[in-house]
Amino acid sequence: MPFRKYPLQTAPALVAILWSAGLSCSVLALDASVLPEAGSSPPLAALPTLFDPSAPIDPPAVAAPVAPSQNVTINLINRLVQRGVLTKEDSADLIKQAEEDAVVARTQASAPAVPMAAPEDSVHVTYIPELVKAQMREQIKQDVMTQAREEHWAAPRTLPDWVPHFRFSTDVRVRYEGLFYPDGNDNTGAFPNFNAINTGAPFDVAGTQFSPQYNVDQNRNRFRLRARFGTEVDLGENFSMGLRIGTGESNSPVTQNQTLGVANQGQGGNFSKYSVWLDRAFLKYQTGGKAKGNLSVTVGRFDNPFFTTSRVIWEDEIGFDGLALQGQVQAFEGVKPFFTVGAFPVFNTDLNFASNQPGKFKSEDKYLYAGQVGTGWKVNKDINVKIGVAYYHFQDVEGKLSSPFTPLTAQDAGNTDDSRPSFAQRGNTYRALRNIVPNALNNFGTTNQFQYFGLATPFHELALTGRVDYSHFEPVQISLVGEFVKNLAFDRNAIDVNAVNNRGPVAAGTGAFAGGDTAWFLGLKAGSAVLEKRGDWNVGLSYRYVESDAVVDGFVDSDFGGGGTNLKGYTVFGALALAPRVWLGLRWFSANAIAGPPYKNDIVQFDINARF
Secondary structure, three states, rough: OOOOOOHHHHHHHHHHHHHHOOOOOOOOOOHHHOOOOOOOOOOOOOOOOOOOOOOOOOOOOOOOOOOOOOOHHHHHHHHHHOOOOHHHHHHHHHHHHHHHHHHHHHHHHHHHOOOOOOOOOOOOOOOOOOHHHHHHHHHHHEEEEEHHHOOOOOOOOOOOOOOEEEEEEEEEEEEEEEEOOOOOOOOOOOOEHHHHOOOOOOOOOOOOOOEEEEEOOOEEEEEEEEEEEEEEEEOOOOOOEEEEEOOOOOOOOOOOOOOOOEEEEOOOOOOOOOOEEEEEEEEEEEEEOOOEEEEEEEEEEEEEEOOOOOOOOOOOOOEEEEEEEEEEOOOOOEEEEEEEEEEEEOOOOOOOOOOOOOOOOOOOOOOEEEEEEEEEEEEOOOEEEEEEEEEEEEOEEOOOOOOEEOOOOOOOOOOOOHHHHOOOOOOOEEEEOOEEEEOHOOOOOOOOOOOOEEEEEOOEEEOOOOOOOOOOOOOOEEEEEEEEEEOOOOHHHHHHOOOOEEEEEEEOOEEEEEOEEEEEEEHHHHHHHOOOOOEEEEEEEEEEEOOOOOHHHHOOOHHHHHHOOOOEEEEEEEEEEOOOOOEEEEEEEEEEEEOOOOEEEEEEEEEEEOOO
């Protein structure tokens, strides 16, 4: 019998009829549902041969139309006659056999079963093993699925091959923040905003106007939003890449908070939309990945690669630009030494600096070169210790005195203007950058004293970081963390000559320089290490003491005391999970200035966080 196609619903009857007639066929559309289920009687007296390659291909015979019957089997046989599959004689025999089989079936159903002798030339299959049924179903399923994948017409919920290589993450935080200034802060112009000066036009120090000043006496309330969306992509062969975008009312390196309703840089306010910034973009190669050790190289803009336990040196949200090499190895059971080294461009001079004159100034490029070594140590099943020693060498971040010149307008540039920080918070000691020559053009130094300010000291920071976790009371974990930093490049005598702030009071004017080079932090935390389910919680208390020039203030905690250095005080915090991916947070910061005029600040933050 030649290859032919018939509706799937007719397959069981068709196979039975044709096979009983001594014919063979190929069933091209077959579903597992036509196979006998476990425990059911087989619909055929013997298994058919679905394909007989030796069967001749007969030419189709055209039969005259036959009046339809109410019997499906008879109609099917008649259709086969019309298509030339059967002759009229064969069809008459098949109909007769079918009627006789029906009589026998009715007789067997009403009488006790009597074994019947099979003809010598026939083969009866009275039982199909369940294993055979399963194999047949699986083979049919595999054939159908293969065709479906090739023709793309089945499995609508099947994901494309590239999807498993992506790992997406997103988080949203809504915050209430109250800033409170106790009585006694100096509001007479003692807190110049050097960042505002350095990111705008130079300030005329000989003028009668106050320089931009920080708020130190008026309480404020605000609501803030942070939203981030990122992905990491497995590129294969140990390569990966990452991207993340986030909110922020400016390109500040230390926060992605967007104050709701604030109008800043042409965006926000009156329900206007807010800006989104590129926050992470990196390529990474990692080899190893096993418990005994791994090595990775990351380039681009990425998370802080150094082990840290506080925000005294680095704000949590800061991103590093550059290259980092990291490694870890298991030296002994429970002991895992690690290292991190990297080079990071902090600032790169514009190609056209200075833009308002044909002769350009030399570059004032700034870099951070850093390295850290340490080890993790699992003392026993309850105690884990991790310590690290780091050295952060900032190259050329300090301000430099310019060549002598006489600026006549605010647009005139000095050749060291780019040595000023492009972003800062508060606390570091500053010095004037421009060597302004007094002459008749500026009334011998009494007018047109347009000035920028740079950091008064280099920064070569040595840091010791430690963490001890005690998990005997799981799921409650108790953690003790600490950090100590010292600026090895600090020179008090050299700073005293040039410092314009962080000076002690005297009867008339300012006294001697009162800043310092040391910072330390100590914190205690108890509760769930990670908020993973409803009801998880943690609480903590910490104290910090950060002198003016221990660290670069532009990269540190942006919340404590309003952000920056030259601060000491306490932080109390707690968090409670409402769901596996939603939790509440509460923090209270109490800060006081260490050197300079009196300054106190209390901040309360209440957060609701969500992540996915």
